[in-house]
Amino acid sequence: MNHLPRASELGLIHCHVCGMVCCHVSPGEATCPRCGVVLRERKLASYARSWALLVAGFLFYIPANVLPIMRTASLGNVDDNTILSGVIELWVRGSPGLAIIVFTASILVPMTKFFVLAALLVSARHNSDWARPQRAKLYRLVEIMGYWSMLDVFIVALLATLVHFGIFSLVAPLPGVIFFGLTVVMTMLASTSFDPRMIWDDERQR
Amino acid sequence: MGVLSTADVPGPSHFTVPLLLCEHCDTVYQRLPLARGDVVRCVRCGAVIERHQSLSVFTLLALAMTALLVFVEANLWPIITLGLNGKKISTTLWGVILAMWHEDGQIISVLVAVTLFLFPLVNLLGMVWLLGFACKGRCAPGFRSWMVGLHYLHPWTMSEVFVLGVIVSVIKAHLYFEVSLEPGFFAYAVLIVLLALFASVDLRQLWELVPWQSNVESPE
Numbered sequence: 001m002n003h004l005p006r007a008s009e010l011g012l013i014h015c016h017v018c019g020m021v022c023c024h025v026s027p028g029e030a031t032c033p034r035c036g037v038v039l040r041e042r043k044l045a046s047y048a049r050s051w052a053l054l055v056a057g058f059l060f061y062i063p064a065n066v067l068p069i070m071r072t073a074s075l076g077n078v079d080d081n082t083i084l085s086g087v088i089e090l091w092v093r094g095s096p097g098l099a100i101i102v103f104t105a106s107i108l109v110p111m112t113k114f115f116v117l118a119a120l121l122v123s124a125r126h127n128s129d130w131a132r133p134q135r136a137k138l139y140r141l142v143e144i145m146g147y148w149s150m151l152d153v154f155i156v157a158l159l160a161t162l163v164h165f166g167i168f169s170l171v172a173p174l175p176g177v178i179f180f181g182l183t184v185v186m187t188m189l190a191s192t193s194f195d196p197r198m199i200w201d202d203e204r205q206r
Numbered sequence: 207m208g209v210l211s212t213a214d215v216p217g218p219s220h221f222t223v224p225l226l227l228c229e230h231c232d233t234v235y236q237r238l239p240l241a242r243g244d245v246v247r248c249v250r251c252g253a254v255i256e257r258h259q260s261l262s263v264f265t266l267l268a269l270a271m272t273a274l275l276v277f278v279e280a281n282l283w284p285i286i287t288l289g290l291n292g293k294k295i296s297t298t299l300w301g302v303i304l305a306m307w308h309e310d311g312q313i314i315s316v317l318v319a320v321t322l323f324l325f326p327l328v329n330l331l332g333m334v335w336l337l338g339f340a341c342k343g344r345c346a347p348g349f350r351s352w353m354v355g356l357h358y359l360h361p362w363t364m365s366e367v368f369v370l371g372v373i374v375s376v377i378k379a380h381l382y383f384e385v386s387l388e389p390g391f392f393a394y395a396v397l398i399v400l401l402a403l404f405a406s407v408d409l410r411q412l413w414e415l416v417p418w419q420s421n422v423e424s425p426e
Contacts, residue, residue: 004233004234004249004250006231006233006234007227012225014227014229017353017358018353018410018413019227020413021234034418035350035354037354074382093381095377098374098377098378101370133252136231136252137251140230140253147321147367148367150317150364150367150371151370153314154318154322154364154372155371155375155378157306157314157315157318158297158302159375160305160306160309161297161302163379164295169290169382173310173311173314177311178311178313178314181314181317182313192361196229196230196251197230199251200250200251
């Protein structure tokens, strides 16, 4: 492949907010002449921040799965559902399609995010040149799918609001859903803190 | 200031060769004019760098105003109604936010309020504001702050996820209750179609279309 120039080789810097390309004349902090935000070659403390938020997200994910997220009560029958038991219930009660959607949003997507971001962080730190284009693609995938995990939070909120028929039936949110909401926020912040340029950063020295 | 653009009035066109940078890997390209339907992808990492913006500022304003109107309706009208033994209950988005607040789910309440109400509303208001002035070839007051703000809050608007959530809830509740969809749901469905049209729109084009430097806020 012929050589593709990178910004740092040409002394250029790119504003992540407005997209303006500027000449980088001296080291030190500078602001974008167009939109006024601070220009940085790389996102600030990307590696550390991304790890910290990812670990925080994972820690929240444990109670999110262990604790029940929703209580359904009808005629004295109290049923506390966790994320997984909610998925199983949907499957058993004849909506396997929905069970798959909820499983994807609540379990598959967050787990994929944990593994993918951790793998991206480790490989970027070791300047691995393994499968760079594929890793870049994985990052973009994680970025796009991140917020769909909020699905279960919205479902619990909506059902808990609607089902209020006094003692006969009741749906109430339980602490698990709060931890789950926090997991989604943390993993979203972790993926925006990750700087995909780290994936390519060692290449120029080769 | 450590950064210098090559001319007094900054803008990509002020390099002798207009440049384009891939945000995902820092590869530098020469910027070329695009034809309708063109999408520029990075050769190194495959990320989309730029799309041809086929919708004019006028069309965008019309879409944004429609979306704002639909958003207001989606929030005023109830979304779904549940019925059991002749009792009926329905809720709007604000009903959900308030109910969560009173049921010890303040964090959830705030998350819902922010991602489904506040950010989408600010996003649409900002677009109408910026595009409305851009149509007259003018720079909206607070242009810079709006442009920066909208850039940051964009990933946190989740109306699409909510619509999927409503569909799942309807099917879940259908096992025990009579469920009927209310106008608010359909308004939401229209809203996410409109928002999907905006997905390929890059508001950054306004930096080049609007004489932003001439008034109001001068760069420090």
